[in-house]
Amino acid sequence: MIFPEECKYVGIATSQPLGEKVYFLSRWLIRETAEGPEVLAVRLADGNGLMREVKAGWVLATPDETVVWPEPVNFNDRSRLLRLARESGKRCTIFTSPDESRTFILDPEPGSLLTVHVYDIVPPRAHLVAVLEELEGVGLFGDLNITFEYHIRDIRDLEAEVYPCRAGGFDRTLDADRLEGTERVAGCLTARQFCAENYGEGIEIAEICPLTQVAEEPFIARCCRAEREGVGVWNKKFGGVVHWGASPHTVDQVLRDMLKEWREDEGSSRPR
Template sequence: MIFPEEYKHVGVTKSFCSDTEKPIYFLTNYLIAEKENPQTGSSEYAVYNVKKSGEGLLRKVEALEAIASGKEVVKYDRDLNIKDRTLLIETAKKLCTGKVNTVIFTGVDRHVTFVHDPDLSSILELEILDVAPPHPSWLSLVVRRLEASGIFGDLQVRFTEKVIDLRRFEGKNTVFPCSASGLEGKCLDSDVLTENGHLLVGCEISKTLFEMRFPELEYSFVNICPFKSEVVVPSKPFITRCCRSENSGLVKISGFDGAVVHWGASEYQVAETIRKLVSSLRQTSENLNIQP
């Protein structure tokens, strides 16, 4: 796949000269040439890799290496957010059928880029691992809101969700940590327990609080802490949350690299943590690829 990191590296011309006599702007690593087909009156495109030399704003073109041309190239007919790399790769993949292997995109700011031989495997999948209620889960809501803002556009990621619905444990003998959840059962922060046989659904802190409040009672326990749970378990690289701030940061759980944010993390902290996680995952992948 060829997909320029920045659209500032893509130049566009309607007066293409194949003899490379004209100088080119120093940032231009790729050139899109547009010309009119005299038979159809429609535009045709060719995409080139630019080899250049020299110093200064304008450089000497040493060679123009063809990437795609003619029926291999189509131009998408709507303006998109061309900073959203995942969107462009997925859109290009749908359009690359038959002879087409390259799609040109125009941004809402009228800048242009392209994707050649789109590769869906280059998109990094991250799992949002959380519990509910509320619905949607808090972490899912925050990540999706951030995603919609475009803040992850350059990361080339796709988010999936694995949300454990705690309503499956509801019952008159079930104890949840907090009454704010709205779950049916008893809650550590509002109920007094006097009988054995309750089911506590919570984390290590919930377990400690239960035993401090009701040291004489026997109970069973479902751990929903992602570090120790048999219920809340990642299936791929992930972002999750924990009520213990000291657990925040990059972690490995069940063999998967991931990141943890505090239960009450801000949107900024979630975004920053995801960016750190993606950087770490990409670096690990690069290191594996260069090993002999």
């Protein structure tokens, strides 16, 4: 697969005002032909000028192997571009940014991005999932070469008698209703502690903490226990944990810290 790190390495060779000279950063060229665009790799002559002679060039994708994506895209959302390239049905997909820069993907490989598993629950809104999607959409993770696989548990499936809070739209909740002390409550360690302190040991807790659902690594998950925030091992899997209403900055920082440690040895030496 070829997916330029930045669009500054991709030149446009529609015209040749200086003959065979191209901009010194160019490693690939997109050239228009009568049949359509083709993509070339180039090797430039040494020198100090902004424009350099093309020492060698070869076609990577012919017009019949190439398609131009019809809409402008955010180049920094690399996982989306990779997905679109796979969907195009061609070996090579050329993309255009809102400012009309160009880049391309040749022979897209699904496994070229690291999959980060995301664990969250609904209702209410899966906050971690929403933040990650928003940050990914503006291209904040473009340098990380990752894609997300979401594991979102619907806690309504537990059919508990009581749920944690009114925000989820439930009829009976810990934050608003007095319990009898024998109910089945959807909750976590915090709910277990709350019920024990206020109602004794007769309440059954149906576990809902996203951390208890972790089954893949590397992962990032949401938890209401602030002391758990950071990077570590849960369920014998390596990943990061953010607090329930973590800010976008915190989510980004924990994700990056986790990936840095994971990529040092791919988690092979993590304590289990």
